[in-house]
Amino acid sequence: MAKWIALIGLVLVINTVNAQEQLPEVQVIEPYIEMRTGPAIGYPIFYVAEKGEWISILKRRTSWFKVRTQKDKEGWVSVDELKLTVNSAGEPVEIEDGSFSSYQQRDFELGASGGSFEGVPSLSVYGAWVVTENIAAEVSYSQALGDFSENRFGIISVTHTTFPEWRLSPYFRLGLGQIKTTPRANLVQSGEETRTNDLMVGGIGLRYYLARNFVVKFEYQNLLALTERDENEELEEWKLGFAIFF
Amino acid sequence: METRIRDIFLGAILISASNLAFAQEEQQTGVQNVIEPDLQRRDINESNIDTENFEIGVFAGIISIEDFSSSSIVGARLTYHVNEDFFVEASYGQATAGETSFEILSGGAPFLTEEEREYSYYDLSLGYALNGEVFLTRDWVFNSATYFTLGAGSTEFGGDSRFTVSVGAGYRLLLTDYFAVHVGLKDHIFNSEIIGEEKATHNIEYGIGATFFF
Numbered sequence: 001m002a003k004w005i006a007l008i009g010l011v012l013v014i015n016t017v018n019a020q021e022q023l024p025e026v027q028v029i030e031p032y033i034e035m036r037t038g039p040a041i042g043y044p045i046f047y048v049a050e051k052g053e054w055i056s057i058l059k060r061r062t063s064w065f066k067v068r069t070q071k072d073k074e075g076w077v078s079v080d081e082l083k084l085t086v087n088s089a090g091e092p093v094e095i096e097d098g099s100f101s102s103y104q105q106r107d108f109e110l111g112a113s114g115g116s117f118e119g120v121p122s123l124s125v126y127g128a129w130v131v132t133e134n135i136a137a138e139v140s141y142s143q144a145l146g147d148f149s150e151n152r153f154g155i156i157s158v159t160h161t162t163f164p165e166w167r168l169s170p171y172f173r174l175g176l177g178q179i180k181t182t183p184r185a186n187l188v189q190s191g192e193e194t195r196t197n198d199l200m201v202g203g204i205g206l207r208y209y210l211a212r213n214f215v216v217k218f219e220y221q222n223l224l225a226l227t228e229r230d231e232n233e234e235l236e237e238w239k240l241g242f243a244i245f246f
Numbered sequence: 247m248e249t250r251i252r253d254i255f256l257g258a259i260l261i262s263a264s265n266l267a268f269a270q271e272e273q274q275t276g277v278q279n280v281i282e283p284d285l286q287r288r289d290i291n292e293s294n295i296d297t298e299n300f301e302i303g304v305f306a307g308i309i310s311i312e313d314f315s316s317s318s319i320v321g322a323r324l325t326y327h328v329n330e331d332f333f334v335e336a337s338y339g340q341a342t343a344g345e346t347s348f349e350i351l352s353g354g355a356p357f358l359t360e361e362e363r364e365y366s367y368y369d370l371s372l373g374y375a376l377n378g379e380v381f382l383t384r385d386w387v388f389n390s391a392t393y394f395t396l397g398a399g400s401t402e403f404g405g406d407s408r409f410t411v412s413v414g415a416g417y418r419l420l421l422t423d424y425f426a427v428h429v430g431l432k433d434h435i436f437n438s439e440i441i442g443e444e445k446a447t448h449n450i451e452y453g454i455g456a457t458f459f460f
Contacts, residue, residue: 024290038389040330040377054287059296059423061459062329066423088287096292112334112370114398121409123370123398143400145409185362185405186439214328242334244326 023056023068026085026093033085035075039064047073055085063097098212104164106130106213106245113217113241120146122237130245133164138175144237149192153179153223155201173203179225179235197225197233215243298424298459301325305339305428307453311365311403313441315344319365319451325373333373335395339451340366343403346441357441362405367434369412371397380419389420401436401449408436418457428455 032048039061049055049069055077058066063079085093096102109128116122126140136159144151157175177199183192205219218240225233288294302324309319321339328334343363349356375393382388395414400407416430434449 022286022288024288024294026290037379037387038377042377043379043389057290057295059298061298062327064330065295087289089289093290095290112336114370121398123400125370143407145400145407150407182407212329 023058025054025056026082026087028053028055029086030081030084033077033081035067035069035073035077036064037075039066039076041078043076047075049073057082098214100167100209102213103209103215103245104133108246109136109215109243110245111215111217111241111243113219113239115237115239115241117142117144117151117237118146118235120144122151122239124239124241126243128159128243134161135159136161138173142237148184150182150184151179152182153177153199155199157201157203159203161207167209169207171205171207173201173205173219173221175199175201175203177201177223179223195227197227200224200226210242213244213246215245217241217243299327301327301333301426301457301459303426303428303455303457305337305430305453305455307430307451309339309341309365309434309449309451311341311343311449312438312447313346314363315346317341317344317365319453323455323457325457330377331375333375333393335371335373335397336368337371338366338368340364348441358404362403365401365403367399367401367410367412369397369399369410369434371395371412371414375418391418391420392416393418395432401434404438404440408438410434410436424459426457426459428457429453430455 028049028051031051033055034045035047035049036043037046047069053070055067055069058068058074060066064076065079065082066074067077068074079095079097083093083095087093107130109130111126113124114122122142122144124140124142126138128136128138130136138157138159139154140157141154142152155175155177157173159171159173161169161171163169178196179199180194180196182194201221201223203219203221205217208216210216219238221237221239223235223237225235227233302322304320304322306318306320308316310316319339319341321337323335323337325333325335343358343365346357373393373395375391377389377391380388380390393416395412395416397412399410399412401410412432412434414430414432416428418426418428420426431450431452434451435446437444438447439445
């Protein structure tokens with residue numbers, strides 16, 4: 001409970017700090033700019049800011065901006081309409097809406113994927129730090145749930161995007177990790193044990209810049225589990241996922 | 247005759263009144279011209295806009311775990327709003343399962359140990375929201391959304407993790423721009439052979455929640 005009060009307090013403090021700062025402003029140069037009651041196209045237009053009027057930008061949600069007019073009217077303006085305004089120098093307002101060039105300059109990626117690991121469903125999450133336009137360092141965690149066992153594996157890897165200037169580009173992966181295999185509860189009674197093995201991972205995939213700050217990825221991974229038995233275990237995974245970048 | 251006199255008087259009053267107003271206006275514009283507005287405008291760029299595409303929150307409710315009675319459930323969720331319609335959501339919940347009717351009636355040995363009765367799940371869902379508005383009174387209006395989710399994840403119950411498909415629907419009422427309350431219903435479907443033959447179990451959860459946009 002105390003945590004919640006602290007959180008609410010923090011939110012209030014942040015808000016007051018924001019309120020003290022001067023808000024960015026833009027000037028309407030079209031005959032008018034439409035303001036809606038909510039951040040979606042279906043919300044009704046309840047007010048229009050006139051040509052020549054300066055409007056303050058309060059916040060952004062997806063492609064919508066909450067603005068305040070000089071007459072203290074607050075409403076939501078779409079990014080397309082906001083691009084028709086000008087700044088203090090009279091230049092058109094430029095807002096990055098996750099373009100391909102911003103994709104090429106990204107620093108971080110967060111993503112999730114689903115697929116098939118040795119024929120059973122698998123789910124993964126990952127985070128990547130984009131070091132150069134070609135090379136990224138990645139950490140991923142996956143869970144694959146089968147009828148006989150459950151596999152959880154974490155992988156640290158390096159990826160190489162071959163053609164970063166293309167929207168659709170192949171990429172390659174090399175990594176190391178660890179896999180934990182837990183047999184189903186009813187198999188534990190028959191003597192199966194939980195085991196942990198090291199992994200060597202190679203992968204090949206395709207990444208496609210979809211729109212705004214979204215990327216779609218399709219990948220094949222070959223995982224070699226280094227077992228204590230005579231033969232190492234070769235595992236395969238196919239997966240399809242998406243990522244957002246910052 | 248009387249009407250004409252009245253009209254003349256009214257006309258005279260109107261003309262003088264409008265002259266007066268005009269004079270005031272002239273004075274005002276004169277004053278405005280004297281004081282030149284010297285405003286430092288702050289220009290807009292990516293970094294000085296407060297972006298609120300993430301939503302984080304907690305929820306509490308009841309989950310009916312198939313064959314194992316109903317229990318209270320608590321959890322947390324993190325949502326990323328892709329655009330005004332679509333969002334992706336990760337959620338986690340945990341509950342403690344009750345006993346089967348058989349366990350209660352027979353009074354015999356329990357099917358599961360205390361540890362195995364711990365029920366927890368996570369899922370990653372894709373959601374679609376239908377945006378709307380709610381009019382409590384004529385001037386007291388809140389934005390809202392009815393949403394549907396479809397996801398996949400894992401449920402840990404009875405000593406095992408199971409691949410789980412989840413289907414949900416919910417309603418979100420935004421009390422402010424950044425604070426929302428939710429009611430939701432979600433079905434978690436997974437295969438289980440805990441009480442015998444393997445079957446698809448439906449574990450229906452409903453509850454309320456609160457979230458912050460950041």
